Amino acid sequence: MTLASLDRISPRKGRLSHTTVFWMVFAVIMALLVIAPFVLPVFWLKFLTEILIWGLLAMSSDLLLGYTGLISFGHSVFFGLGMYGAAGALLHSHPANLWLAILCGLAGAGGAALFVAYFSTRLRDVYFAITTLIFAQIFYVIIFTWTSVTGGENGLIFSRPHFAIPFLVDFKFDRYTMHWFVLALVAGSYVLLRRITRSPFGMVLQSIRENEARTRAIGYPVDRYKIVAVMLSGLFAGLAGVLYAVQNEFAAPDFVFFITSGDTIIFNVMGGIGTLVGPIVGAGFFQLLRELLSRLFGDQFPYLIPVGMVFIVMIIFLPQGLMGWARRWLNQ
Amino acid sequence: MRSPADRRGAAPAPILQIEGLTVRFGGLTALNDVNFSVMPGEVRAIIGPNGAGKSTFFNCVTGVLRPTSGRIVFDGKNITGRPSNEVSQRGIARSYQITNILPNATVFENVRVAAQSRRHAWSMLRDRGSFNDLNEKAESALNQVGLLPKAQELAANLSHGEQRNLEIGIALATEPKLLCLDEPTAGMSAAETHDTIELVRRIASNLTILIVEHDMPLVMELATRITVFHYGEVLADGSPAEIRDNSRVQEVYLKT
Structure with a gap:
């Protein structure tokens, strides 16, 4: 592999300066994202907030795809149950409670992740991918047809909860505060996921990716690690679902369809798997490309054809994604 | 051969005791009623022609393969x-x-890891x-196998012989009581083989070692006791000198 992976894994030399540079870049990007609402027009601000949410979903999938070596098509379920969990909580609590929505969304996604993980982690490679795909479709059909609970085809519509901390603050979200709230949770998730990937647990996941039999032979119960990895990944994907539901004030079955999982994987590959930042960059790039195409050629334009062509070109010329390419360029 | 009663009388119990180990793959019997025991501190070599069941035996002991019948007590x-x-664990x-x-x-x-x-x-x-405890443990394992100077290299960039020694380092880092070495010198140059023998000698001072090896002079030099496998059965079991003089072993294996 490359120098980049050596840097990521090497335990001591140059660690301090690397870390300093990393946090400086992180601070600059955070500052830009914090002031974005004052600069961007309404449409583009919402666009940016959504990219952050898709980025969180893609990042959660990277924990499996890039670090554990598992291709998951189950992320539409985790995202969707985050959405519907939040929707249920918001429709049944008076006044609608944001924290309850997050809790219910995470419980829904975590429960689904445990269920999917229990059956699928015994399998590897394409068998794992297919099993998660099948579960995704089962959940989709349940949500689509159980109209009395999920609203079926129409989904659920609700209004945005207040941001309230008892005795401290209580305000209605506007586009500024919505953006900052999403930014805070996505950035927090990123920092947490980064910690996890650099921890002993994270190393076991990477060891499973590199050599599963060997990882078992040195004493690790590989199946249990995979189950926990899928659950963690599902929880972060569920959080993305909650945020999407709160921002857009609806939960819809379309998002539970496996296409969402496919998009998630495309974000990862475009941005660069195994980097955590890459998937966010990939999500941004994909959404921007789609938006530009529909602006240039109109709403009816079959944008997936040129997007697909760009994707193929990227796989051929930037196999490590945008982040991998940027890293190589910076190292030169 | 000593009777079980004699063995019970002797002070230390075997660290590894195998009774009636049998493995069948469909119609093929890879191991047939193997009885085998290793005392703590031994360097036990397992030899035998290709297909004698040595690797199958290792796979059973290390849990990669589930035996058809028999008991493994460690x-x-x-x-x-x-x-x-x-x-x-x-x-x-x-x-x-x-x-x-x-x-x-x-x-x-x-x-x-x-x-x-x-x-x-x-x-x-x-x-x-x-x-720090993990870093120290890793450093001491690398030091034992002589790879400390290469600690920061990618494992893929090591030479073949160094990778084989890294294998041993990884095994040592799990703090084992019994170390199973499957042809540790395969594909090594003469100099590398010599270094690896020295390495096995060094680590043998506080470990029990099971070693599968083809190189007969090496086996005779290293092992405190040798077990000969033939067609999935134990053909002979004894000290290097006993094995060298055993006529049945000479017949099937040591023909020179």
């Missing part, structure tokens, strides 16, 4: 059919015939570089 506990991660480590490392991680990381399987295995929120 350190007083029945480990028959337990998965390899549990066998490892009980104290049996293995280095592989085919080099089986994590190629895209550094040499240091390869060893540390093994050390980590005993401590802090589930720690999620602390940087793995910050565990």
